[in-house]
Amino acid sequence: MRSFFSGSNRATSPKSHAKTIQKSLGLRSLLPESEDATLTVLDLGPARSANLEFFSRYGGQLTVADFYSGLRSARAATTSEDDDRKAKAFAELLPFDKSTRFDLILAWDLLDYLTPQEQHLLMASLEPFCMAGTGILAFVSTQKKMPPAPSTYSIRDADTLVYEKREGRARPCPRYLEGDLLKRMQGLTVENRYQLRNGMLEYVFSYRMSSRAVAKASSEALRYRLDPAPRWSSTPSR
């Protein structure tokens, strides 16, 4: 059985497909009502000019992490048994100042492309930069298949997104359940969820847990083993 990460070793990334418009029902609730407010945003997707243009009206800071592009090196570290090394590899993908706190985190459809263990590590890496009320926008697919890599999302307005799917062979979709996501990503609660027409579930998460409770939960999560084996039987190609 091939591993979750097997696939073609092409150095070039999959090409983007045509742009598709998608309604967002949750983004508006994460934005301040007044454009005079400042907003500190973390975009885990690639840099898009439209997103910069959209958030510039609020002032503040936009940080682009392009998390998936740096994930390959972190995945090499996760093959080891050393939990500290895995956590460090993920933390290196988010090299922010310790005093940084984000109001809004845009995860887009990244969660679909992470294993359960990686989701836990991602949240552990994000937790130091979250504060009470930090909002996280994420899309989780409910379809059987999904594109080979995360789509690129651009914000047209508070209710409309434009996404570009990656070309290439579709891979099986893990179809993560809400309960499983919340179990792995300690500290998050679901503010709202919306079923979109394209088969995506739009989640509006909110960070609520205190730092002490998170520290306790994180240590407990490391003690019991997370299930590394995915539920799908066929393997995706990259």
Next chain:
Amino acid sequence: MWGGEMRPTTLQYVVLRIRKWRKWRHRRPQRRPPVSLISGGGRSVSIKGDLYGEEDLCIEGRIEGKITVKKGRVQADIKATNIQVAGEVEGDLTGREQVVLLDTGRMHGNIKAKSVTLQNGAQFKGSIDMESAGGGQKSQASGAVSGKANGASATQRL
């Protein structure tokens, strides 16, 4: 060695190819480290004029003028009036007026400017301070930028 009727077996052939590859690997040109413009104190170096190069460049100091690096990478914190990136830059950019990342630009660092333009296709990792140099901040989705360079260029107008 294999003249006459003697022919290499498959294993011998593979071993020979591996040996040849190892020799080639050691001979092939290695990427040179970036050219460093530093003095004993590092940041006390100040250059007025245009700088042009075709290899990686690491700057610790101050340059007043134009920097054009073709096929290379600039590793520096750049402060200028207008900055246009068409190649690879590692460092912070502070533009008094404008910072533009062209579609061929790749940047890892932070940007502070009154106006930041990011063309689709540009690769960027870092933060963009949207509250710099006092209000009125604008950002443009993609502008028609005339002239592309295969490198990073920074222009400072005095």
